[in-house]
Amino acid sequence: MSFDPKTDEIKTICESLIGCKINIGYTINLKSGENLSGEINNCNIIGDCMEDIIYPLIKKYIPTFEKGPKQASPDFYNSNIWEWELKCFSNTPCFDISNFNSYISQLEDNLEKKMYKTQYLIFKYNLNDGVITITNFKLCKVWQLINYTGKHPISLQCKKGMWYNIRPCSFNDINTNKTPIMFVKKICESIDKTPNKMEDKQKTIDIIYNQFYKLQFSNVIKSLNTLNKRLV
Numbered sequence: 001m002s003f004d005p006k007t008d009e010i011k012t013i014c015e016s017l018i019g020c021k022i023n024i025g026y027t028i029n030l031k032s033g034e035n036l037s038g039e040i041n042n043c044n045i046i047g048d049c050m051e052d053i054i055y056p057l058i059k060k061y062i063p064t065f066e067k068g069p070k071q072a073s074p075d076f077y078n079s080n081i082w083e084w085e086l087k088c089f090s091n092t093p094c095f096d097i098s099n100f101n102s103y104i105s106q107l108e109d110n111l112e113k114k115m116y117k118t119q120y121l122i123f124k125y126n127l128n129d130g131v132i133t134i135t136n137f138k139l140c141k142v143w144q145l146i147n148y149t150g151k152h153p154i155s156l157q158c159k160k161g162m163w164y165n166i167r168p169c170s171f172n173d174i175n176t177n178k179t180p181i182m183f184v185k186k187i188c189e190s191i192d193k194t195p196n197k198m199e200d201k202q203k204t205i206d207i208i209y210n211q212f213y214k215l216q217f218s219n220v221i222k223s224l225n226t227l228n229k230r231l232v
Helices: 007-015 043-061 100-109 111-115 180-193 201-231
Strands: 021-023 025-029 035-039 065-067 076-078 082-089 118-128 131-140 156-159 162-166
Touching (some): 007 043, 007 118, 043 065, 043 076, 100 111, 100 162, 100 201, 111 118
Parallel strands (some): 082 118
Antiparallel strands (some): 021 131, 025 035, 076 082
C-alpha cells in the first residue's frame, strides 16, 4: 500500500526540531500607547501553536503541503490526497486520536483514507518557564499508535460507561510489532464489544473487513503486475 511520497522528507524536517526551544509570547498595545509583552506558560494551547509553527516550516520545502480546516480533521493535507495529523504531549501521551463512534463511521465510509492515507506527527516536549523544548518525535500510521493489550480491544477513554475517545499507546510502544490486520481485527472486536449504541454492528464489521481485503488484493495485483513488467 502506498503512502505520501513526501513522507521521508516530512519526517526529516520534523526530526530536525528535536532539541529546539520555542518561546510563545504575547504583546498588548494599550490605549495609553504603552506596550506590554510576556511569555505564555499554558500547555493547553501548545498543540494549536505547534500547528502554526510546523506548517510554514514544511511548506517551505514542500509547496503542496496545506493546512486543513480549522477545528476539524485533518490538520494538514499534501497534494489534496494525503492527510496529516499533529499530536503533542509532555510526560505521557493522553491526547485524543478520535471520538470512538465517529472514527468507526469514518472507517466504514473510507478505510483507505483513514488507515493508509493518514499519518501522524507525534511531538514530545517539555514546558519550563514559558519555553517549549522538543525532546522527541515519531511519525507513524494509526495502527502503530494504538495499544491492543489493555482492558479493551483498543486503548480508549471511557465516560459514564460509554466508550468515548480513542487514545494512544505509550510513546515507546509506537511502531513496535503492530500490523494493519491487527488494527482491523481489534477495531472490529471493539465494534462487537462496545456498549455504545450502533445501528448495525455486524454490517459495519463486514464493511470494514471487505474494504481491507479488497485493498490487500489490489496491492497484490499491483505487485504482480510490476514484477511481470520487470521480467518482460
